[in-house]
Amino acid sequence: MTHDSANWPSAADVSKWTDKYFTRTSAVVKHFGDARVTYAIFMRRPVLFAGRLALNWLTGVCADRGTKVEVEAVYKEADWVGAGEPLVYITGSLSELSEFETLFLQKLGACCVAAYNAYHMCMDLPGVGFLAMDARHCAGTEMAELMAYAASVGSERARRKADAKGFIGNATDATAHYFGNESGLGTMPHSLIGYAGSTLRAAEMFHETHPETDLIVLVDYFGQEITDALAVCRRFPELAALGKVGVRLDTHGGRFIEGLDTQSSYEVLERNATDAIRGYRSETELRDLIGTGVSAAAIWHMRENLDRAGFPKARIVASSGFSPAKCRVMAYANCPIDVIGTGSYLPSNWGETYATADIINYDGVPRVKVGREFLLKKREDPAPKERG
Numbered sequence: 001m002t003h004d005s006a007n008w009p010s011a012a013d014v015s016k017w018t019d020k021y022f023t024r025t026s027a028v029v030k031h032f033g034d035a036r037v038t039y040a041i042f043m044r045r046p047v048l049f050a051g052r053l054a055l056n057w058l059t060g061v062c063a064d065r066g067t068k069v070e071v072e073a074v075y076k077e078a079d080w081v082g083a084g085e086p087l088v089y090i091t092g093s094l095s096e097l098s099e100f101e102t103l104f105l106q107k108l109g110a111c112c113v114a115a116y117n118a119y120h121m122c123m124d125l126p127g128v129g130f131l132a133m134d135a136r137h138c139a140g141t142e143m144a145e146l147m148a149y150a151a152s153v154g155s156e157r158a159r160r161k162a163d164a165k166g167f168i169g170n171a172t173d174a175t176a177h178y179f180g181n182e183s184g185l186g187t188m189p190h191s192l193i194g195y196a197g198s199t200l201r202a203a204e205m206f207h208e209t210h211p212e213t214d215l216i217v218l219v220d221y222f223g224q225e226i227t228d229a230l231a232v233c234r235r236f237p238e239l240a241a242l243g244k245v246g247v248r249l250d251t252h253g254g255r256f257i258e259g260l261d262t263q264s265s266y267e268v269l270e271r272n273a274t275d276a277i278r279g280y281r282s283e284t285e286l287r288d289l290i291g292t293g294v295s296a297a298a299i300w301h302m303r304e305n306l307d308r309a310g311f312p313k314a315r316i317v318a319s320s321g322f323s324p325a326k327c328r329v330m331a332y333a334n335c336p337i338d339v340i341g342t343g344s345y346l347p348s349n350w351g352e353t354y355a356t357a358d359i360i361n362y363d364g365v366p367r368v369k370v371g372r373e374f375l376l377k378k379r380e381d382p383a384p385k386e387r388g
Contacts, residue, residue: 018103022102041104049077074088077153114151114347122166168185169184170185188217225302229305
């Protein structure tokens with residue numbers, strides 16, 4: 001049986017999963033007489049509008065309960081929305097809508113922020129394909145679906161705005177359809193290399209089992225990124241020449257990749273991306289440029305070694321901490337990355353994902369709590385021009 005965010009929780013389960021003060025409010029309103037109200041839904045930071053799953057859920061449970069609701073989406077999917085700008089107006093029975101607020105906000109806020117972050121990653125590196133590897137970073141399958149959907153929304157906007165490659169897929173079959181695919185993408189985890197006993201043997205075993213799948217090999221397990229990458233290319237030279245071999249850099253931040261240290265990292269960037277290290281860089285940016293782990297220098301170092309050995313078509317897949325900020329650093333260094341695997345477009349500050357709902361009209365009378373009067377004005381104004 002399939003499960004998705006558009007129909008869970010069901011209408012029968014809404015009361016179990018909503019905040020108790022909303023269910024009690026619903027009972028009070030039913031006792032003293034219902035009211036027709038309008039909610040304004042907004043966020044406190046700029047986002048991209050990614051409301052389809054939330055709206056599908058709301059209209060579905062309202063239909064199942066026989067509740068009439070009017071939904072006015074102020075923006076189209078993937079539109080830029082400023083801080084404090086209402087995204088949606090929802091009008092209907094207070095006794096009914098009161099119970100839906102908690103769940104609707106859960107499905108809206110995080111999607112809008114994740115879409116915004118995914119968009120900016122794609123815009124910073126328009127020539128790079130992205131793979132959404134967020135599933136194991138999510139708090140359950142519902143969140144995994146919301147995040148995959150959000151990545152697809154941000155990616156599609158980047159394609160329209162800058163002809164970016166964007167997100168070419170994700171890691172699970174269940175949400176692959178958001179990226180136009182029938183199945184998830186990915187080849188091997190570190191556990192397969194541990195099982196095989198060597199990186200090369202893992203590559204051989206994988207290729208024998210999945211001969212039609214491109215061979216993307218993790219090369220950091222034994223701390224011999226360059227040695228193992230070249231060994232795989234030499235074992236499969238025909239595939240490498242066709243661009244069907246890739247090396248995935250996933251080196252953790254506790255060490256440099258094979259052949260690098262701080263000084264040689266500077267030298268690599270001096271040869272390939274001089275401007276990246278000559279401007280002012282924050283400590284975090286400098287670490288992503290020339291530090292341990294999957295730095296810009298590490299990626300250029302791998303590219304140099306692959307090219308020198310005669311494998312210019314072998315691809316580089318980079319992972320490990322690729323947030324929007326790290327992607328900007330890779331753009332400074334014009335890094336030769338073919339694909340980035342990331343789950344880090346999920347916002348690191350989870351507090352930024354909270355959507356907020358305020359009722360702005362009771363039975364035709366405009367009314368809102370002190371400090372939120374701007375929501376009344378917003379409804380009278382046309383939507384602001386699209387940005388970003």
